[in-house]
Amino acid sequence: MKTLKNRIISVTILVSLLLLFVTACQSENSKAVSDSTPEETASAKTTIDVWTFFDMNTPGTYYVDLWQDIAKDYNCTINVETFTTETIKDKLSIALACKELPDVFLVWGGTYPDYLFDAGACIPVQDYLESADYDFLPSYIEKYPDGNNYIIPCLVEAYAVTYANTKLLDLMDLSMPTTWDELIDFIQRVNIYNDEHGTDYAAINLGDKDEWLGELFYCMLVNRLDPYAFDNLREGKIDFSDEVFKKAADMISQLRNLNAFPEYYLETGETEAVQNFINKEAVLFPHQSTIMYYLMQNMGDDVFTMESFPSCNEKYNDDYSSYIMDINDTLTPGLCISSDCDQPDLCADICLEFAKKVNKINVEDYGYLNITQSDLTYPKSLPKPVEQFHDMLNNQKKTTAYWYALLNSEDGSNFRHLTKRLFAGEISTDEFIALGANCLNFKH
Numbered sequence: 070m071k072t073l074k075n076r077i078i079s080v081t082i083l084v085s086l087l088l089l090f091v092t093a094c095q096s097e098n099s100k101a102v103s104d105s106t107p108e109e110t111a112s113a114k115t116t117i118d119v120w121t122f123f124d125m126n127t128p129g130t131y132y133v134d135l136w137q138d139i140a141k142d143y144n145c146t147i148n149v150e151t152f153t154t155e156t157i158k159d160k161l162s163i164a165l166a167c168k169e170l171p172d173v174f175l176v177w178g179g180t181y182p183d184y185l186f187d188a189g190a191c192i193p194v195q196d197y198l199e200s201a202d203y204d205f206l207p208s209y210i211e212k213y214p215d216g217n218n219y220i221i222p223c224l225v226e227a228y229a230v231t232y233a234n235t236k237l238l239d240l241m242d243l244s245m246p247t248t249w250d251e252l253i254d255f256i257q258r259v260n261i262y263n264d265e266h267g268t269d270y271a272a273i274n275l276g277d278k279d280e281w282l283g284e285l286f287y288c289m290l291v292n293r294l295d296p297y298a299f300d301n302l303r304e305g306k307i308d309f310s311d312e313v314f315k316k317a318a319d320m321i322s323q324l325r326n327l328n329a330f331p332e333y334y335l336e337t338g339e340t341e342a343v344q345n346f347i348n349k350e351a352v353l354f355p356h357q358s359t360i361m362y363y364l365m366q367n368m369g370d371d372v373f374t375m376e377s378f379p380s381c382n383e384k385y386n387d388d389y390s391s392y393i394m395d396i397n398d399t400l401t402p403g404l405c406i407s408s409d410c411d412q413p414d415l416c417a418d419i420c421l422e423f424a425k426k427v428n429k430i431n432v433e434d435y436g437y438l439n440i441t442q443s444d445l446t447y448p449k450s451l452p453k454p455v456e457q458f459h460d461m462l463n464n465q466k467k468t469t470a471y472w473y474a475l476l477n478s479e480d481g482s483n484f485r486h487l488t489k490r491l492f493a494g495e496i497s498t499d500e501f502i503a504l505g506a507n508c509l510n511f512k513h
Contacts, residue, residue: 091494095491099194115145115412117419118171120160125363128225128436128437131430141424143415153340155279163487165190172416176220178227178397179474180481182405186219187334191405193217197417204426204442209386209401221417223405223424225359225437227396229289229471230458232346232354232364235371237270243352245374247389249293249320249381256329259352262373271331273324274351276342278335280485281473283492288472290317290393293381296392296467302509303475309506318498319493320381333495357396361454362435370452377461391466398470438462484508 091214112174117140123133133151140147152160154177162184164170165436170190176182185191195218198210209222233245241262246252259272277283291298291313307313324330331337331351346366355378364373380389401476404420406413431437432445439445484505489499502512 101129105499112379115415116147117147117173117412117416119147119149120152120157120171120174122154122157122175122177124153124340126154126224126227126357126359128359128362128402128435131427132319135423135426139419139426141355142422143419145415145419147237147419161185170409172407172410172412173420174405174407175223175402176405177224177402178220179471179506180476180478181477182219183213185405186213186215186217186467190408191219192408192410192413194219194221194406194417197221197421201421201425206440206442207302209440219405220401220403221405221420221424222401222440223427224402225431226401226440227359227392228458228462229285229292229378229396230356230358230461232356233374233376234346234349234352234354234485235374237349237352237390241270241327246270246379248379248383248386252379253327255352256327257326260328269332269350271329271334271351272327272353273329274342274346274354275334276337276339276345277489277492278338278341280489282339282356283395284343284473284485284488285357285471286490287317287321287488288353289378290320290381292392292394293378293385293389295382296385296469299469299472303511309509310502312384314505317381318501322494322498325492325494330492336491339406358458359396361458365452365454370454373454375454375457375461388466390461391464392469393461393465393467394469394471396471396474398474434497476508477510480508480510 074448119136121132123130133149136147136149150171157175158181161170161174161176165185165188176185182191195210195212198205198218198221205222210218210220212218238244241259243255243258255270259270263269275282277284288299294317295313298307298311301307302309302311302314323485331345334342337345342354343356343363345351347364358375361375377390377393380386385392404424406416406420410416425441426444428439428441428443429445432439432447434448436447436451436459473485476484487496487501487505487508490496491498496504
């Protein structure tokens with residue numbers, strides 16, 4: 070009995086000690102909460118994860134900084150992760166497979182994000198767009214084939230343009246070529262200058278490691294040969310064996326044989342190609358209009374001009390600059406909300422506010438086009454390249470959709486790879502045409 074009593078006493082003591090320990094822990098936890106910093110307390114707020122890309126295609130840091138201002142307005146925490154466009158492309162595809170998409174993510178236009186929509190990874194946002202306190206222009210919110218909108222637009226427009234380094238033009242006593250014959254003469258004169266001065270300036274800057282700049286360049290040539298060729302191709306009036314597509318391929322071979330491009334352009338990525346142009350290593354640079362402010366920030370606004378690529382068809386010589394190519398076409402880059410998001414209404418409000426503020430900055434501070442119907446005013450004075458860009462758009466007679474924006478994603482990637490093989494001289498024009506025809510399955 071004594072042993073039993075001792076056991077009871079021991080258990081009683083043990084229970085008492087446990088109660089004291091638990092009470093002490095509760096007291097410490099209460100103290101920890103009361104002593105927590107504002108930052109620690111904020112972690113208890115609603116948290117939204119955002120993935121965005123930030124490179125030379127975004128005009129300013131407000132594409133990253135603005136999220137935190139909006140987080141304060143909505144009394145929430147927004148965790149922003151930034152990537153290059155190529156990195157976020159891989160991140161999104163992996164996150165989709167692992168079911169770990171962030172609440173909000175930025176995508177570029179065309180058919181690229183189709184796989185996300187088709188997989189049901191994004192919520193429809195048309196109801197949110199309709200209830201917003203401002204309206205987007207209709208061309209920025211055309212519906213996906215299933216009848217839904219999945220993107221809240223927030224990126225500036227993108228058109229195919231050609232940048233010219235005015236310092237190098239002056240150095241070599243050259244002027245911007247406006248026809249194909251002038252371009253050939255231009256290239257030859259750059260080569261002569263290099264031979265005479267021991268320099269290695271490229272007449273036409275290109276970096277095709279990522280494959281897209283070469284494909285863009287091919288499409289620009291086609292559009293300069295015939296601005297209606299792509300429409301006729303899509304409508305079935307001509308096929309890819311038409312002379313216009315062959316001629317554009319032959320022109321690439323001709324330019325390659327003239328050493329128009331940098332020596333290692335097939336191993337040079339887009340980012341490096343942009344830097345090479347900034348470093349005055351090339352005279353002309355076919356690219357897109359979205360990088361003009363990045364170039365101005367790094368070169369100044371009087372060191373380059375924004376031009377159209379030279380005409381390649383005498384029929385259009387006089388008004389060649391009036392035929393431009395729209396990089397994004399109908400699906401404009403913007404914000405998507407994940408279907409797994411716990412707070413879709415809050416995310417939609419935040420995304421709409423972000424898009425509204427970004428558009429206001431883009432228009433009133435930088436002179437980009439207004440993508441909404443809001444009454445906004447351009448700056449009184451614009452840098453020369455921006456003025457040239459406005460003139461180009463104001464005087465347009467025809468806008469051609471960029472091929473890649475309308476091809477199925479897999480077909481688009483395959484076509485890009487074919488153009489790189491063409492630039493490398495791995496395939497002939499006939500092989501390029503035969504293989505390319507298999508890739509031209511347009512979704513929209």
